[in-house]
Amino acid sequence: MSSNNFTNQLLDWFVNNGRKYLPWQLKKSPYSVWISEIMLQQTQVKTVIPYYINFMKRFPNIESIAKCELDELLSYWSGLGYYARGRNIYKTAKILDKKYQSIFPKTYDEIIKLPGIGRSTAGAILALAYKKKYSILDGNVKRVLARYYRIEGFLQKSNIQEKLWNLADLNTPSSNVDQYTQAIMDLGATVCTRSRPKCFICPLSENCLARFYSEQDKLPTRKPRTKKSIREVGVMIIVDNKKSVLLEKRPNNGIWGGLYSFPELGDGQTINSWLDDNLREPVEKITRLNPIKHSFTHFNLLINPTKIKIENKPKKYRIKPRYFWHKLPIDREIGLAAPISVMINEL
Ligand code: SF4
Structure with missing residues (x-):
């Protein structure tokens, strides 16, 4: 079983079966590959496509990101999840603008130092955009290699990672590296799928x-599923009679970092104590709404919303700087987490 077989069979297959018309493949550049690769981390192609198209319309190059406000960039990421990716794109664009005159660097050592870019993403950029012989090892590639070579063991373990990287390096060719890289990703996404791979x-x-x-069903070895913990949070949807809603800008670290959300109740805080501390305006009506469940990778969040109608919003200087009033409906100028966006649309 030579490694050449593996490589050549994939390259032959790619000619008629590979994906060649994805939006980021049409006018391929280091910039388009970078943005698409970051969006594709943890997210499927069909979900990424509309986000990518909108993002590129507003941010056609590195300079356009470097000059924008983070809030605006995050608004184009709203609903895509894993918001650290958007924040890292912003940080990287600033570095590229300052240090590289907004030209994407060409060497592995420079690319790997950029925020949010690990070994596999750096490999993908070098292989797909610069046609340099670098390997990738994303989720699809790990699955294909683990099955083809019958590698048992959890993919997260360092010895298994090392084995897979060695196999990835062994099979990555010097010529047609861009086609090979796309081919192995496509095979994992369309044929060697997680369930019911199309071996035929x-x-x-x-x-x-x-x-x-x-x-095929046993590989790659799955970690036994642990039950996700449930966290609960109370949020207040505070609306005035001119249809403005109070939003809180979240700190950059933690869940929904840098996005806008509804004000949250702290530990042991009640709605009345929060209103006394923060608003001090007469309340017209308080309505408890149905809880909403939102899944994160490691836990489920149960959001308990309460709608609070007030007559007039207090003057700006009377609310804490992290709170902002926004007129409804809210357009694209700010980043909202997916469940918050759903609740706002229902107002
Ligand atoms: S699709 Fe089937 S035959 Fe092909 S690599 Fe995956 S498990 Fe092997």
Whole structure:
């Protein structure tokens, strides 16, 4: 079973089966590859496409990001999740603007130092945009390699990672590296899928060990599922009679970092004590709304919203600087977390 077989079979398959018309492939540049690769971390292609198209309309190059406000960039990320990615794009654009005259660097050592870019993303940028021989090891590639070579063990373990990186390096060719890189990602996304892989149309099926041993369902080895903990939070949807809503800008670290959300009740705080501390305006009506569940990778969040109608919003100087009044409906100028956006649309 030579590594050449693996590489050549994938390259042959790519000619008729690879994806060549994704939005970031049409006018490919280091910039388009960078943005798409960051968006594709943890997110599927079909979800990314509309976000990518909107983002590129507003931010066609590095300078346009470097000159914008983080709030605006995050508004284009609203709903995509994993907001640290958006914040890292912003930090990187600032560095590129200052240090590289807004030209994306060409070497691994420079690219790997940029915020939010790890070994696999750096490899993807170098292979896809600069056609340099660098390997990638994203989730799709790990799955293909773990099955083809029958690698058992949790993918997060460092010895398994090392094995997979060695296999990725072994198979990455010097020529057509861009096509090969796209091919292995496409095979993982469309044929060697997590459940029910389509081995009957797979170009690698002849020598695939998982297929030979009928272990496609067992590989890659899954971590036993641990039950997610549930966290609860009370939020207040405070609206005045001129249809303005009070929003809180969240700190840059932590969940929904840098996005706008509804004011939250702290530990042991009641709605009345919060209103006394922060608003001191007559309340017309308080309505408890149905709880909303939102899933994060490691826990579920139960949001308990209460709608509070007040007559007039207090003057700006009377509210804390992290709170802002926004006129409804809210357009795209600020970043909102997905469940907050849903609740606002229902107002
Ligand atoms: S034969 Fe099946 S398990 Fe093996 S690489 Fe192809 S799709 Fe994946």
